[in-house]
Amino acid sequence: MLSNRSVTCALTAYFKYLVAICVLIACARGAYAVPSYSRQTGLPCASCHYAPPELNAFGRKFKLEGYTFSTKAEVSDDKKDHNSALHLLEAFPLSAIFDASFPSTKAPQPATQNGNFEFPQAASLFLAGAWGEHVGSFVQLTYDSQADHFSWDNTDIRYANNNGKLFDKPLTYGVTLNNNPTVEDLWNSTPAWGFPFVSSNVAPSPSAAAIINGSLGQDVAGVGGYTMWNDHLYFAGTIYRSEHIGGLQPNPGTDFGFNIRGVAPYWRVAWQTSSSNNNLMIGTYGMHMKSSPGAVTGIEDGYTDWAFDFQYDRTLPQLKNDVLSIRGTYIRENSSLVASFAGGAAASVGHHLNTAQANVEYHFGTRVSATAGFFDVTGTADPLLFASAPVAGSANGNPQSAGYLLNLSWWPQQNIDLAFQYTGYTRFNGAATNYDGLGRNANGDNSLYLLARFVF
Numbered sequence: 001m002l003s004n005r006s007v008t009c010a011l012t013a014y015f016k017y018l019v020a021i022c023v024l025i026a027c028a029r030g031a032y033a034v035p036s037y038s039r040q041t042g043l044p045c046a047s048c049h050y051a052p053p054e055l056n057a058f059g060r061k062f063k064l065e066g067y068t069f070s071t072k073a074e075v076s077d078d079k080k081d082h083n084s085a086l087h088l089l090e091a092f093p094l095s096a097i098f099d100a101s102f103p104s105t106k107a108p109q110p111a112t113q114n115g116n117f118e119f120p121q122a123a124s125l126f127l128a129g130a131w132g133e134h135v136g137s138f139v140q141l142t143y144d145s146q147a148d149h150f151s152w153d154n155t156d157i158r159y160a161n162n163n164g165k166l167f168d169k170p171l172t173y174g175v176t177l178n179n180n181p182t183v184e185d186l187w188n189s190t191p192a193w194g195f196p197f198v199s200s201n202v203a204p205s206p207s208a209a210a211i212i213n214g215s216l217g218q219d220v221a222g223v224g225g226y227t228m229w230n231d232h233l234y235f236a237g238t239i240y241r242s243e244h245i246g247g248l249q250p251n252p253g254t255d256f257g258f259n260i261r262g263v264a265p266y267w268r269v270a271w272q273t274s275s276s277n278n279n280l281m282i283g284t285y286g287m288h289m290k291s292s293p294g295a296v297t298g299i300e301d302g303y304t305d306w307a308f309d310f311q312y313d314r315t316l317p318q319l320k321n322d323v324l325s326i327r328g329t330y331i332r333e334n335s336s337l338v339a340s341f342a343g344g345a346a347a348s349v350g351h352h353l354n355t356a357q358a359n360v361e362y363h364f365g366t367r368v369s370a371t372a373g374f375f376d377v378t379g380t381a382d383p384l385l386f387a388s389a390p391v392a393g394s395a396n397g398n399p400q401s402a403g404y405l406l407n408l409s410w411w412p413q414q415n416i417d418l419a420f421q422y423t424g425y426t427r428f429n430g431a432a433t434n435y436d437g438l439g440r441n442a443n444g445d446n447s448l449y450l451l452a453r454f455v456f
Helices: 004-027 035-041 057-064 211-215 338-342
Strands: 049-051 074-077 086-089 094-105 118-130 135-144 149-166 169-178 220-229 233-242 264-274 278-291 301-316 322-337 350-364 368-379 401-413 416-427 447-455
Touching: 035 094, 035 118, 086 118, 169 233, 211 278, 211 301, 211 322, 220 264, 301 338, 322 338
Parallel strands: none
Antiparallel strands: 074 086, 094 118, 094 447, 118 135, 135 149, 149 169, 169 220, 220 233, 233 264, 264 278, 278 301, 301 322, 322 350, 350 368, 368 401, 401 416, 416 447
């Protein structure tokens, strides 16, 4: 008969693998330039994007001001006396994305077929556009072909006002309701909209990830505020609680690896400067969270993430206004895993995790983009937290993973993307060879990914 401690260890390990699966799903990021915005503004996708989802200066301003800029007809009524105003788009702001893909890894995953056509890999519906004079949305529902159902995805509903002044300089401010830390951000150096912009949903991914690096996406809900002063200084802050889409309400916390105790604050500060051909941003962001695995009472784990990022876009007028983009981020996570240690899921309390990511992209007009990126994850070794398992585990308990990504995307039309992506690993879950203790090498997880994306 199993002891209580054995049961606790087994459950906590289950939660850890559940979190890892959630991270893999969250890392399958999408590139979203939805046509409902084009129908609302009367502008092509390239007015806001170098290539989706990479926002240019106008695209960042459009998002900052609540997705509300419009040149198209609307049903309107001015505010008079004690009567409310009305500003409603005549066209319903609905868009869709359809993805078909072919993923393949260098070495097959045990007892599975390697190289499968996914038709579809995913499909998404979007309610994206102005809801009123100062209120707009990016709301996404995504169909998961493996689970065979739709589920709530990235969401950002915001109120914005661009008529403020501070020290006689323009001030834009707003409120955001969202479900993914960094999804409200304006740049493509933070996790929610960062590179890789597309990825396989079946290829193995490293098991270690900071909480701000996709681990909480669509599992939380938060309300926050943001400001942009003088088109230079950006500040945002949001407080989150666990939401657990598909879980019971009120939240009992069972079957979930993260349960926020109290609130989890997220912060963001960035400074940008621009000239006719240059745009530079440097910034910092982070998050603090107290959480209990599998419960909403009892002892807690603590996580604090600090991050720095930058983005530089250079327009090259001598080359028909091609654009060179360089982006990077570094995340340091310090964690105190008191609850996990007590439950037998961690061998020690104090941990840290370091994540470095950078990429360089060249945009040949709006038709072709070529990107090269690298990533490196290091941290505290722990044989319980990073346990041994086929393919997804670590034989030595070390979270280190490192590698590179190469992407070539061709846009025959601004709403059709044909992409080739290759991901290579020099180290995976702690080792270059036999990382899972069952003979699998890091380069066995190297993956080829072909994508056809249709946006309409």
